[in-house]
Amino acid sequence: MSADTIPDETVDLLIVGSGAASMSAALRAADAGLSVLVVEKQDRFGGSTAVSGGVLWVPCSSVARRAGAQDNSADAHAYFDACLGPETRATSRARRDAFLREGPRCLDFLEGLGMRWAYGDGYSDYHEGEYPGGSVRGRAIVAPMFDLRELGDWAERIGFNLDLPPVMFQETVPLRSRGRTWASRLAFLRVGWRMIRNRLGARLVGMGPALYGRLFQQAVKRGVMFRSGITVRAFKTDGARISGAEITWQGTPSTIHARRGVLLNTGGFARNPRMREAWQPKPASVDWTLANPGDTGEMIEMVRDLGGAIDLMDASWWLPGTTLPGGIRLYLVPELQQPHGFVVDSTGQRYMNEATSYVAIGRAVYERQKTVSAVPSWLVMDRQYMEKYWILGQPMKTVPQAWLDQGIIVEAPTLADLAAKCGLSPDALKASADRFNGFARTGLDEDFGRGRSAYHRLFGDPLHKPIPGLGTVEKPPFYAMPFYPADVGTAGGVLTDEHARVLREDGSPIEGLYAAGNCTATVMGRSYPGAGASIAPSLVFGYVAAGHAIDGNR
Incomplete structure (x- = not known):
């Protein structure tokens, strides 16, 4: 040899x-x-x-x-x-x-x-309410928490993302409410206890x-x-x-x-x-x-x-994405479902159901791109959104200056000023906001059906009425966040x-x-x-x- x-x-x-x-x-x-x-x-x-x-x-x-x-x-x-x-x-x-x-x-x-398996109860099918046979409770199966110590030396030879907190997939929904509901408080307690255990020597991980x-x-x-x-x-x-x-x-x-x-x-x-x-x-x-x-x-x-x-x-397995300072790539899924926000193309016109499947959102972006520039598209929000909700796991009452400096989020006192900063049509953006606000008040999105299914409401605000995922965009200042058709694989x-x-x-x-x-x-x-x-x-x-x-x- x-x-x-x-x-x-x-x-x-x-x-x-x-x-x-x-x-x-x-x-x-x-x-x-x-x-x-x-x-x-x-x-x-x-x-x-x-x-x-x-x-x-x-x-x-x-x-x-x-x-x-x-x-x-x-x-x-x-x-x-x-x-x-x-x-x-x-x-x-x-x-x-x-x-x-x-x-x-x-x-x-x-x-x-x-x-070992667990049922991802409540993580509804993405097109339930749209297609026959969809399940409100969902068909998602997940793995319970696992302690990496059980793998011994093998744990260091696997490409885990250990930056993730010890969270089960279905807990991501109540955690978004930041302790404002009992389900959210209980989820925080469970995750907090696991984090304490990890500090004491355990290596508990969830999800992938x-x-x-x-x-x-x-x-x-x-x-x-x-x-x-x-x-x-x-x-x-x-x-x-x-x-x-x-x-x-x-x-x-x-x-x-x-x-x-x-x-x-x-x-x-x-x-x-x-x-x-x-x-x-x-x-x-x-x-x-x-x-x-x-x-x-x-x-x-x-x-x-x-x-x-x-x-x-x-x-591809599309999803809306952005890049933070330092080149950190993240996806925006719950952010598009939360009230007080809607998506527009480069002209300022709303063109999608923001709460549908993230793969469908990616397809919608590229379909729109065939006739109107939609890469990037823009998530338009107001003060209500920023005061109530998080973006990419961070509170937004004060937008990080680095995000503003790099254009990750754009801020302006009026919709017209926001349109000018983002290169959108002021008239089209105002018309989109006015029409969307009308839908938010009645609880019925007549253009794209946002809010009609269980999944559309999954990452909405359970305390927001009448629809967890529909809220007006009318309180200044106003904000816009560009996003791109990212993916997690072809x-x-x-x-x-x-x-x-x-x-x-x-x-x-x-x-x-x-x-x-x-x-x-x-x-x-x-x-x-x-x-x-x-x-x-x-x-x-x-x-x-x-x-x-x-x-x-x-």
């Missing part, structure tokens, strides 16, 4: 990337007695899942049923179909049915191995770190092998079948043979400026993304070179079937090659039915891929 090589090795299932799909696939394969190796190109494991909100949108789950939530297959299918619209290659009937059928099974399987941490723990317990800093140079083939990968580790080449196949869970291309320019709507910029740094897209291109089909390359890529097999353009599978997560064209299409609609397909189709590798790819 040469000094500049390392020995080849053979495993049953090789998994490239280390997000949610990697964990569900590894656990299912390991439970069936297969040897599993997970390789990650970055120094730390976890991908987008480890830094996410850690939510899974899974209809008809036993987790929700135990909490007393009513759901059924007919409602789930009706709502899912309404959100997705007509079938496409990525959203075929077979893939839709596979997701809805295997999702609850995946959760139950993982729970049987030691995973809790979800990924516990999944990773179960995988390590079952002998799944993990290696970081490994890049895939090429696929190994046995005839027309993928049988492994040629890799590089610390500059040294090697080959990993995979008896049952290779699963790709390598992320999208949000951080690849060339691919964004080629495929995404314009203007496109890597400067707006909040995606995992590993979202560079090379595996999508490698599969395409192999003859694999791609789809939905213009889709949603298009390799085309797969209901078994998570990678497909060619003619629809035939590339045997031995599976894919799941953001490197694939999502089963969600261009929609976002509810919280966790990006991570759930990754987890579910990783589970599906492993099942096919175990049973049907010998």
Whole structure:
């Protein structure tokens, strides 16, 4: 053996990337007695899942049923179909049915191995009230709090966002009320107690770190092998079948043979400026993304070179975003739902339902951009908003001077002055404000229907009447905050079937090659039915891929 090589090795299932799909696939394969190796190109494991909100949108789950939530297959299918619209290659009937059928099974399987779940009660479906079958209580599944001490030394090898407070996802809603309701006070007490425990030596985490941490723990317990800093140079083939990968580790080449196949869970291309320019709507910029740094897209291109089909390359998990001093990128979701604010384009005209799904908001921005400049768009607010509510976790009774200096927020004594500072039409902005104020007083948004569904009211003010998310914008001074179509990852890529097999353009599978997560064209299409609609397909189709590798790819 040469000094500049390392020995080849053979495993049953090789998994490239280390997000949610990697964990569900590894656990299912390991439970069936297969040897599993997970390789990650970055120094730390976890991908987008480890830094996410850690939510899974899974209809008809036993987790929700135990909490007393009513759901059924007919409602789930009706709502899912309404959100997705007509079938496409990525959203075929077979893939839709596979997701809805295997999702609850995946959760139950993982729970049987030691995973713990909680119901995100009250985090309603994003288009409830708009489409049939939507759930007011929601279909969100989350992971309970997790103590990173249970991972031992492995905790330092996972790319957690440890700046997050120890909060469960559904607690973010009452916390926004800042102790003004009993639900909010109780949430603050729970979070405060966890923070005290962390000061005393615990390492409690919620959301994505809790979800990924516990999944990773179960995988390590079952002998799944993990290696970081490994890049895939090429696929190994046995005839027309993928049988492994040629890799590089610390500059040294090697080959990993995979008896049952290779699963790709390598992320999208949000951080690849060339691919964004080629495929995404314009203007496109890597400067707006909040995606995992590993979202560079090379595996999508490698599969395409192999003859694999791609789809939905213009889709992303959009959300309104901004950048704070120091280059800190954050998203604005609750901020758009709170009363006393509305969104306008570059002319000063309101053009969207500010309280709908954040993915739908991103799509609305780009649709508007086709006829009127809407990048950036502007969240227009007044003194009422700034005195009552927070922006990006900060009180706004006094706007930080650095924010004003850098134009993160613009302040003016009148709407006309605000329009002049922002380059908007004063007449159009006044007309938008007058019309919006009329809707706020009656509680009925006749233009865009803001406030008609449970989700529209989720981040509103529960003490504000008549509608938690509709309040007049009329008390000076006035404020405007520009925002951009940011994202937490792209949603298009390799085309797969209901078994998570990678497909060619003619629809035939590339045997031995599976894919799941953001490197694939999502089963969600261009929609976002509810919280966790990006991570759930990754987890579910990783589970599906492993099942096919175990049973049907010998």
